[in-house]
Amino acid sequence: MTPQSQFTVVAPVRKDREPQLRQLLATMNSLPGLADPHNALVPFGEFATLHFARFALLDDPNQDDIEVYGVPQPNLPSYLAFIGDCDGPAHECLAQVVRRAAARLSEIFAHCADFDAGRDLLSWMVAHDLPIAASYVNWVGRTVLQIKEEGALQRALAAKVDRSAVTSGAAARQRRSELIDFVKNEIAAHRLSLTPPAPTPLRWQLAKLWNLAMGVLITLIALPVLLLFSPLLLVTLRRHETQDPEICPRPNAALLNELQNLEDFDVSNQYTAFGWAKPGPFRGALMTGVLAALQFICRHVSTRGFLGRVQSIHFARWVFIDGRRRLFFMSNYDGGHQAYMDDFINKVAFGLNLTFSSGVGWPHTEWLLAKGARREHLFKYFQRRHQLPTQVWYKAYPGLTLIDMERNARIRQGLEQEHPSDAEVLAWLKLL
Amino acid sequence: MAETPVTAPLQPQKSAGGASGVDSADIQGLVRFGYKHYTEAVFLLLRVREARAARAWLAGASVTSAVEMKPLPDYALQVAVTSDGLRALGVSADIIDGFSQEFLDGMAGDPSRARRLGDEGPSDPKYWIWGGGDRVPHCAVLLYALPGGLEARRLAVEAQCAAGFDLLQRLGTTDMGGKEPFGFTDGISQPLLDWDLAQPASDRTQLEYANLSCLGEFLLGYPNEYGLYTPRPLLDPSRDAQGVLPRAAESPERADLGRNGSYLVFRQLRQDVSGFWRALDRYAGGNAGERDRLAAAMVGRTRTGQPIVDPSSVNLNDFTYGADPEGIRCPLGAHIRRANPRNADLPAGAPGILSRLIRTLGFDASARSRDLMSSTRYHRLLRRGREYGTAVSIDQALAGAATPAEVGLHFMCLNANLQRQFEFVQNAWIMSNRFNGLHDESDPLLGNRMPGPGATPSDGFSMPQSDGPAGRLTAVPQFVTVTGGAYFFLPGIRALRFLASA
Numbered sequence: 055m056t057p058q059s060q061f062t063v064v065a066p067v068r069k070d071r072e073p074q075l076r077q078l079l080a081t082m083n084s085l086p087g088l089a090d091p092h093n094a095l096v097p098f099g100e101f102a103t104l105h106f107a108r109f110a111l112l113d114d115p116n117q118d119d120i121e122v123y124g125v126p127q128p129n130l131p132s133y134l135a136f137i138g139d140c141d142g143p144a145h146e147c148l149a150q151v152v153r154r155a156a157a158r159l160s161e162i163f164a165h166c167a168d169f170d171a172g173r174d175l176l177s178w179m180v181a182h183d184l185p186i187a188a189s190y191v192n193w194v195g196r197t198v199l200q201i202k203e204e205g206a207l208q209r210a211l212a213a214k215v216d217r218s219a220v221t222s223g224a225a226a227r228q229r230r231s232e233l234i235d236f237v238k239n240e241i242a243a244h245r246l247s248l249t250p251p252a253p254t255p256l257r258w259q260l261a262k263l264w265n266l267a268m269g270v271l272i273t274l275i276a277l278p279v280l281l282l283f284s285p286l287l288l289v290t291l292r293r294h295e296t297q298d299p300e301i302c303p304r305p306n307a308a309l310l311n312e313l314q315n316l317e318d319f320d321v322s323n324q325y326t327a328f329g330w331a332k333p334g335p336f337r338g339a340l341m342t343g344v345l346a347a348l349q350f351i352c353r354h355v356s357t358r359g360f361l362g363r364v365q366s367i368h369f370a371r372w373v374f375i376d377g378r379r380r381l382f383f384m385s386n387y388d389g390g391h392q393a394y395m396d397d398f399i400n401k402v403a404f405g406l407n408l409t410f411s412s413g414v415g416w417p418h419t420e421w422l423l424a425k426g427a428r429r430e431h432l433f434k435y436f437q438r439r440h441q442l443p444t445q446v447w448y449k450a451y452p453g454l455t456l457i458d459m460e461r462n463a464r465i466r467q468g469l470e471q472e473h474p475s476d477a478e479v480l481a482w483l484k485l486l
Numbered sequence: 487m488a489e490t491p492v493t494a495p496l497q498p499q500k501s502a503g504g505a506s507g508v509d510s511a512d513i514q515g516l517v518r519f520g521y522k523h524y525t526e527a528v529f530l531l532l533r534v535r536e537a538r539a540a541r542a543w544l545a546g547a548s549v550t551s552a553v554e555m556k557p558l559p560d561y562a563l564q565v566a567v568t569s570d571g572l573r574a575l576g577v578s579a580d581i582i583d584g585f586s587q588e589f590l591d592g593m594a595g596d597p598s599r600a601r602r603l604g605d606e607g608p609s610d611p612k613y614w615i616w617g618g619g620d621r622v623p624h625c626a627v628l629l630y631a632l633p634g635g636l637e638a639r640r641l642a643v644e645a646q647c648a649a650g651f652d653l654l655q656r657l658g659t660t661d662m663g664g665k666e667p668f669g670f671t672d673g674i675s676q677p678l679l680d681w682d683l684a685q686p687a688s689d690r691t692q693l694e695y696a697n698l699s700c701l702g703e704f705l706l707g708y709p710n711e712y713g714l715y716t717p718r719p720l721l722d723p724s725r726d727a728q729g730v731l732p733r734a735a736e737s738p739e740r741a742d743l744g745r746n747g748s749y750l751v752f753r754q755l756r757q758d759v760s761g762f763w764r765a766l767d768r769y770a771g772g773n774a775g776e777r778d779r780l781a782a783a784m785v786g787r788t789r790t791g792q793p794i795v796d797p798s799s800v801n802l803n804d805f806t807y808g809a810d811p812e813g814i815r816c817p818l819g820a821h822i823r824r825a826n827p828r829n830a831d832l833p834a835g836a837p838g839i840l841s842r843l844i845r846t847l848g849f850d851a852s853a854r855s856r857d858l859m860s861s862t863r864y865h866r867l868l869r870r871g872r873e874y875g876t877a878v879s880i881d882q883a884l885a886g887a888a889t890p891a892e893v894g895l896h897f898m899c900l901n902a903n904l905q906r907q908f909e910f911v912q913n914a915w916i917m918s919n920r921f922n923g924l925h926d927e928s929d930p931l932l933g934n935r936m937p938g939p940g941a942t943p944s945d946g947f948s949m950p951q952s953d954g955p956a957g958r959l960t961a962v963p964q965f966v967t968v969t970g971g972a973y974f975f976l977p978g979i980r981a982l983r984f985l986a987s988a
Contacts, residue, residue: 212958219954226954304717310587314598320939321920363848363857390602392905393914396860400831428689430712430906453940457858457923484812486955 055195055254058105061144062184062373065166066131067111075134075165079109079445087316087324089448095158096151098448103147105198106369106386107138109162109446110326114380115309116439119414120330122299130376134166135326136179137384139369141197145180152176187342187381188349188409190370194357195251196459198450203247204462205454207237208486210246211465215486223476230479237469248466262353269350290336291422298332301415302432305439312443317391321455322368324447325394327440328382330414331374338378341412345372348409359460363401366394366456372409381413388455395434403427413440461485508681508701508708510552512732512746512978516564516628516870517705517900518552518681520673524562524630525661527872528640529752529896531616531623532651534574540625540650541575545986547627547646549979561639564628565982566750566974568592571624577985581743584719585975588904589749593971594618602909604917604934609968615754616655616970623654626752626974655970657754657896659872667757667873667893668781668931668965669880671791674802675826677866679704688713695806695828695862704868706902707735707745707978711863716902718744730984743985746978748900751867751908754874754970755932756894762931762965763883769959780959783949784930786820793822808834811856813950818922821931824915827922831861858923865910867899894966904973919944927962935964 067075084090089107091099098107113132121127140147152159156175163169163178170178214236220226240246280287317323331341352361361367370385387394398406407419407426417433419426427433468474468482510518521527534540550562567575569590572582582590591599594611605611611618627647631639644653666672677699685700687709702710706718720740721731734742763777766784770776782788786795787802795816796805806828810816816823833853835841845853875893901907915921916929919938927946928934935945949957977985 215955217955217957219951221953304587307587307590311591311596311598314596314602317598318601321942360848360854363846363854365848365854365858388920389918390913392602392910393860396864396906396910400861400864401857428712430714431717451940453938453942455920455925457920458925461923480953483955484950 056141056197056252057194057255057258058139058141058191058196058369059144059147060139060186060189060191060369060371061137061148061179062186062371063136063148063179063182064112064133064184064373064375065163065168065182067113067134067165068167069132071165072111072113072132075162076111076445078162078165079111082109082446085319087444087447088319089446091448091450095162096155099450100154101140101147101150103141103150103198104448105139105141105450106324107136107448108324108326108384108444110135110137110384110442110444112326112328112375112382112442114328114442116301116329116415119301120333122301122414123333125333130380131167133375134163135382135384136162137371139191139386141199144183145176148179148183149176152179184373184375186349186371186373187345188352188372190352190356190361190367190385192361192368192456193359193459195254196463197251199249200251200463201451201454201459203249204459204466205451206246207248207469208458208462208465210240211237211469211486215483220480220483223479226476226479226483229483230474234469248470265350266354269354288421291340294332294336295411295419295422298337298418299415300418300432302417302436303439304435309441310438313438313441314391316443316447320449320452322386322388322449323391323394324444325385325387325391326382326442326444327384327437328442329380329440331379331381332412332414333379337412341381342378344408344412348372359456361402362405364397366397368456383410386449388457395437399427399430399433406433507683507735509732509746510554512980513552513705514564514976514979515550515552515562516750516976517748517868518679519562520676520870521562521630523558523632525633526636527628527630527659528636529657529659529872530627530629530640530644530647530653531655531657532625532627532647533654534571534624534650535652536650537574537576538650541986543647543650544575544625545983547982549982551979558632560635561629561631563630563643564976566626566628566752566976567985568622568624568626568972568974570622572975572985574624575985581719581721581725584717584721584743586717586749586904588909589973589975592622593751593753593973594622599909602913604912604928604932604936605968605971607934607936608964609934611971614968614970617754617972618970621654623972625651626750626972657874659874659896660877660893662873662877665789665873665877666895667759667875667877668762668785669759670781670785670787670789672873673869674787674791675822676803677703677868679868683708686713691831692861692863693830693832693834695808695830697803699863699866703866703902703907704748704900705745706747707732707742710902716744718742718747720744726984730980730987732978732980743977743981745981747981748902748976749904749908750870750974750976751897751899751901751904752970752972752974753897753968754894755897756892756967756969758890758963758965758967759878759893760883760886760890761963763880764886765963765965767884783817783820784947786816786822794820795823812952814952817947817949819924819927819930819947821929824921824929825911826866827859827862827915829856829859829862831863833857855923859921860910860914865907865915867901867907867911870898870900872896872898894969900976924948930962932966933962933964935962 082089082093082095118127152175366388368386372383404423411419417426417429465485594617678697680701689712700711702708715736720734723741726741731741732745734740766777766780782794787793791802793805795810799805833856835845835853844850876891878891916932919928926943928944930947938944945962947959
């Protein structure tokens with residue numbers, strides 16, 4: 055099994071070069087915001103391990119929100135983010151990208167304030183790869199190659215299968231074995247391929263085990279302390295919840311329009327949001343703790359197709375920037391934006407409140423889990439207002455959703471299963 | 487689409503502004519009644535020519551309220567305005583800005599909306615008879631009358647309107663006896679509105695599907711399913727010196743322009759009745775029984791309205807799909823299953839708090855497989871459409887005609903939140919070719935059959951069976967084309983008078 059990883063290369067943009075940078079990025083697209091996989095700058099389609107990638111300008115139009123805390127607004131830069139989700143180590147993927155497109159990447163990053171044309175591009179990019187506070191991968195181990203191969207398998211079998219009812223277990227087996235022969239022939243003729251999974255890297259397994267042990271240890275140590283101080287912590291929490299200002303005006307129509315113009319060209323969409331973290335030690339510690347716990351859950355628990363009840367997020371990440379004063383969130387999800395947000399509200403509002411209520415202006419929560427995102431229009435205004443247009447977005451498998459991928463993977467498993475029962479054979483045929 | 491003009495069940499009448507807080511005299515009747523007895527109807531789409539004269543007509547128009555009247559008056563008249571209409575009437579911009587963004591943008595306002603609603607290909611707004619480009623109506627006058635009474639009333643209203651408005655389009659309707667043009671009984675599934683405001687205005691999890699909707703889902707100014715008030719124009723009282731408008735329930739110091747009003751979605755859907763039945767006949771190999779079975783599978787009901795998921799059900803609107811998670815009795819993608827999946831906030835499971843916690847956190851695989859749709863109660867529509875054109879029998883449809891009959895549905899629905907209700911249902915449920923885990927198919931009746939990204943088809947239709955792979959129709963033709971549409975605001979009657987004087 056090949057684990058996935060993510061890179062998050064972020065560098066400040068030179069104010070005077072921003073318009074040119076926007077123009078340059080737009081040349082990579084075939085539709086608004088949607089990358090041409092073979093574009094002349096970074097031909098994403100050539101990188102076999104890359105699931106998703108994007109270039110996004112992190113230019114916060116709501117920077118003065120922080121003034122509600124009486125904090126003078128520092129003059130923070132805009133950033134260019136180049137992020138990707140890939141199979142295997144992220145830096146190997148970056149190295150591949152650099153090998154193929156160094157000159158063009160340099161042309162893009164030359165718009166950044168601290169870009170040094172004399173320096174080795176890869177090491178510059180690695181130096182700008184920000185640590186991720188929490189990262190979510192829908193299905194750890196599912197590679198681009200597997201997704202594409204299984205997609206082709208599903209199409210071939212769905213077109214081939216005899217759709218009449220089967221009369222007996224033996225008939226079902228017969229139909230399956232014909233399909234198995236069909237697939238063998240297709241593989242022999244190089245029309246299909248089913249590459250066996252690579253062995254799981256030992257280092258990754260050990261690191262995961264170590265992380266699990268440390269996580270459990272830290273929890274065991276922290277829990278009694280948290281319990282001991284819980285009355286004080288809860289009182290402090292309620293004080294913050296009632297006093298933190300709420301900033302949820304309706305987002306302006308021009309921004310909304312710009313965002314919507316980039317959406318719904320595929321069955322999946324992208325989301326990029328940026329904002330301030332609430333100042334002060336309590337909110338800072340709370341946010342750090344929550345995101346650390348989330349990261350732990352994403353690494354050890356939510357690795358098989360769902361985060362809470364939400365089954366539509368491919369990859370997501372929460373990243374601190376500017377000395378933990380600001381935070382951005384990026385995700386790739388299935389369906390339209392409206393459905394994504396309704397899913398969030400109805401299925402995991404508590405999770406949103408946990409992870410985002412430390413953002414400046416979040417709708418008031420109660421006891422950290424309740425209200426907040428359940429206050430529908432305030433939440434919807436808040437999240438759209440903080441969303442930034444993603445200038446360039448790439449997805450390696452257009453037209454495929456996570457539900458598709460899960461079904462396709464089950465089709466392959468059923469095909470390769472050694473001694474299925476009659477019920478399993480019938481269930482497999484129904485998947486087609 | 488489809489189902490229409492039947493009256494919603496009559497709810498007990500409440501005195502105007504009585505204890506229930508619902509002032510029926512201020513609500514346009516269409517919210518409460520389907521006007522079934524008014525078998526004749528015409529919809530006049532108007533554009534403002536003289537704002538002053540237009541306002542004068544609106545100020546005096548005898549708009550029918552939701553107060554139940556006996557005997558039934560000869561006719562009912564309803565008035566709705568688009569955002570362009572509000573501008574043309576001279577309503578000030580800051581007031582207009584308080585309406586929802588979807589209403590302000592308009593149905594044909596931008597390509598991204600057309601993409602979300604599936605208004606592409608032949609349904610592209612650039613081909614619309616009305617509603618696109620410079621043919622966006624300002625005002626809709628909906629006129630309903632008892633048999634034989636419409637013509638005279640229409641002439642009178644058109645004469646009254648002539649001073650202030652140009653007639654953009656006169657949309658006639660046909661009484662097809664409760665059937666939509668394909669021949670299916672229509673208008674069965676309707677939410678029941680909580681006119682008594684009996685449901686508490688609070689945010690709580692509902693573990694069972696219920697047909698009772700909070701009034702705030704359909705009328706602005708009342709609590710919705712979240713126990714919240716949907717945003718709407720709330721004005722400084724100085725803007726309403728005469729006190730024409732009601733005051734806002736949640737902030738009594740503000741004048742509420744939205745209260746007792748609703749957003750009216752109006753789409754003209756042309757139906758290719760011949761194309762529909764001939765395609766089904768082809769799939770059925772000319773076998774009439776099989777043709778009917780396929781048609782019922784696509785709709786989710788037989789032609790007489792019996793839900794195929796529960797053919798024995800007596801009440802045609804009282805069932806769920808809970809016992810048919812695989813779609814073996816009623817295909818997952820059947821039209822009525824898409825338009826109203828009848829699910830609850832949380833997939834069903836074993837009783838007990840532990841099971842509920844496990845399902846809430848997503849750890850129950852069986853529950854997860856039934857959890858691919860949003861909870862229905864946030865996405866209900868109150869449908870008020872009417873058929874138009876020449877009714878075609880199945881035999882006529884199968885015989886075909888040199889010129890296909892111009893026939894279809896004036897789809898209308900009411901909702902308080904265009905984004906969460908109409909646009910969501912249209913986008914995520916009807917047009918989506920990934921609804922409920924399906925692939926390569928969108929709504930069997932309404933789908934535009936445009937291929938999706940990655941060249942994936944959307945013109946299939948799958949019918950799961952218990953003992954084999956799902957039956958699958960491919961290359962299903964397009965049966966329905968959108969030929970017009972707009973978002974209107976159907977104001978409360980006091981709000982209408984206010985807008986006419988603003």
